[in-house]
Amino acid sequence: MAETAARGRPRSETARRAVLDAALRLCQRDGYQALTIKGIAHAAGVGRQTVYRWWPTKEAVLLEALRDLVHRQGARLAPDTGDTLADVRTLLDTTFRLARELTGHALVGLMAQAQHDGQLSARLQGTVIGPRRAALRDVLARGVRRGELSDEEVPLDLAADFAFGTMWYRLISQHAPVDDDLAARLSLALWRLLSPGGPHQAERCAAP
Amino acid sequence: MAETAARGRPRSETARRAVLDAALRLCQRDGYQALTIKGIAHAAGVGRQTVYRWWPTKEAVLLEALRDLVHRQGARLAPDTGDTLADVRTLLDTTFRLARELTGHALVGLMAQAQHDGQLSARLQGTVIGPRRAALRDVLARGVRRGELSDEEVPLDLAADFAFGTMWYRLISQHAPVDDDLAARLSLALWRLLSPGGPHQAERCAAP
Amino acid sequence: MAETAARGRPRSETARRAVLDAALRLCQRDGYQALTIKGIAHAAGVGRQTVYRWWPTKEAVLLEALRDLVHRQGARLAPDTGDTLADVRTLLDTTFRLARELTGHALVGLMAQAQHDGQLSARLQGTVIGPRRAALRDVLARGVRRGELSDEEVPLDLAADFAFGTMWYRLISQHAPVDDDLAARLSLALWRLLSPGGPHQAERCAAP
């Protein structure tokens, strides 16, 4: 195979992980604006140039930290248990917990930055936003195929907007928590919204 | 009354307006992160100290600019035309247009900053988020009072989260536009979601 | 007259003097190579930008420091006491003391830097080297006019090279001191070298 021969000292995985961890930790502790390449390097016990060698901006550092986090979780985003409602709720639960506990500030900060950075925006889409969105769509589409749901009245994309939109809205506005209860309520509301015959059938499953 | 006698040169309204306008304009053009007190002052043709004299941070400048903008519009947020669906759509239309055209970047940036600034968060709630939210709730509550809608299955607060959540989600994620079509679709979806007897009645009004 | 109106906060003379003093002091203490804009600013209790605002390089700082020093001395370089030999010796004494005590390292460092910087070279000529050279030439020329000396055998310029060349040679090579004794010996040697009739007349004045 055409693997380029590795020459010179190999990249330090230790330094890489120290930088990513420090970046997420500092961002969550002090906020996105206060996050600094200098601060990251210092907290990671790493030279400033080592950060610049591998990442062009603090956004790139955070993005890779998030991607690593997701990969490390390796979570099955859309398991098929046969119970569409439960699958939706599980997916939302998982997503909410991640956003709530680890990555909230980083994500909001990155999003703000992405307003004027098309490339960052695209990478956020591909790495974080898109997969979650696709997973929810898949789960809902399974419900449609089984005849439990219908996308005629309300397109599935709009339904996905509802779910994740509510999460983001609460993350940034902080007028209400992003917790398990929200996941439950959202699942039911989506069920009701997409019920083919009307909202009555949504009652087959009581709210907690 | 205990009015302090005005002494010395009075504050220049010209400078104040120049600062607020420049702040919004620069923020929308270059992004929140690139917005700078120095840049604002320069673009407004104003000394830097004049900005610092009246606003402690660039956040305060943007916040006042947004408040001024809303006041200047003086728009009736929740007019009662008797047609609940139309009122919802009008409210969303107005809100979307404002966010899309003028204040999107500023709002997202402020929200990101508010993640770690409780005071800013509270002021954003009171000035921007809260009133819109309350207005939508009012319109929906009128529908409930008229018997057109029901808040038994889905609470009105969650419905409001759906509407504005979708807006925010699309503003930051940019996977779909925030336009009139979205307002129409959202209005219908809310109607269907809150219909007392089921989604069938939502069909009284065809999508465009 | 067309003096431009001074606007804004006026330059701080305190900061200016602190920078110049710190530069000379640090250069003499740690050497030219170890001299750093950062170090100068720190030692002067001044922001780094304040140095960069007024001087483009550390060379410019040192040059102005030297010029200030010379101006502050305001010394009459070439006093005319009527005794040519004494005048020569006084001039060399003054020059040697200055170089030995305050400016030696700075001067040598600047000269090294001037090897590749024509502008710096020219300014050193005009500010430091040239005036001393001219002063010595003047004193010797007075001796020629009085008939005590002659420039027929050895041009006065070469004689000046002898005197200051020896100083520089010893400054950089450090094989022998640049002290009062050198000034005395040099004066006598110049006298002998330029004596019109021969070196015998130089004996009118005994060596110390």
Add this chain to the structure above:
Amino acid sequence: MAETAARGRPRSETARRAVLDAALRLCQRDGYQALTIKGIAHAAGVGRQTVYRWWPTKEAVLLEALRDLVHRQGARLAPDTGDTLADVRTLLDTTFRLARELTGHALVGLMAQAQHDGQLSARLQGTVIGPRRAALRDVLARGVRRGELSDEEVPLDLAADFAFGTMWYRLISQHAPVDDDLAARLSLALWRLLSPGGPHQAERCAAP
């Protein structure tokens, strides 16, 4: 004999020469201050570590380069042709040419550095300054032994200072060239200065 057995790959003479040549060339081209270990290694097509393995500083590199140069010339510094004046002139000529063409910038830079580095200063003395100085003294001393010159009025050391001091002075100050004409004038001036009976005898030999 106690020669340590050479083990492993022997030192590459090619690399050594490449480093020394690159150092001298870069120093003369860009100046002493701009000379960099990294730059030397790159220009020599050599790894940085290879430089650090054999030389502690760029000064050491330059010093060895100069020493090599002198050895390669292998020039007889003080040939005895029987004509003292001619010998002086030859010595100065040789010295001036070397300084002018190849090593000027390196020498001045090293001298500046040696202001605060006693060890470097000593090595410069031993390698470059001292031998030339001693050679000139020897030639002059021969003249004294022959009765052509006298060191009673002016010590030979001071005469040597005159010659080399003038060279250095012109090298760093650049107010006049260091050329063959200077060698001729200097030789005559030294002759005159050291003439036992007076300057008249110096006229036995006309200036060019």
Add this chain to the structure above:
DNA sequence: TCCTAAGCGAGACGGTACGTCGTGTCTTCTG
């Protein structure tokens, strides 16, 4: 009509993070 006070523009002040570059050390593979 001056006097006093405060706002205004301008811009220098002491700081700090930026992104780049060179330092001297280290760790890999190749010859």
Add this chain to the structure above:
DNA sequence: CAGAAGACACGACGTACCGTCTCGCTTAGGA
């Protein structure tokens, strides 16, 4: 083992903006 390649921790470079501080000049109300 030497050598090339290059990553590592470190720190100075010169720039930009921070928030504060003086300046000279309005621009008002009160004497």
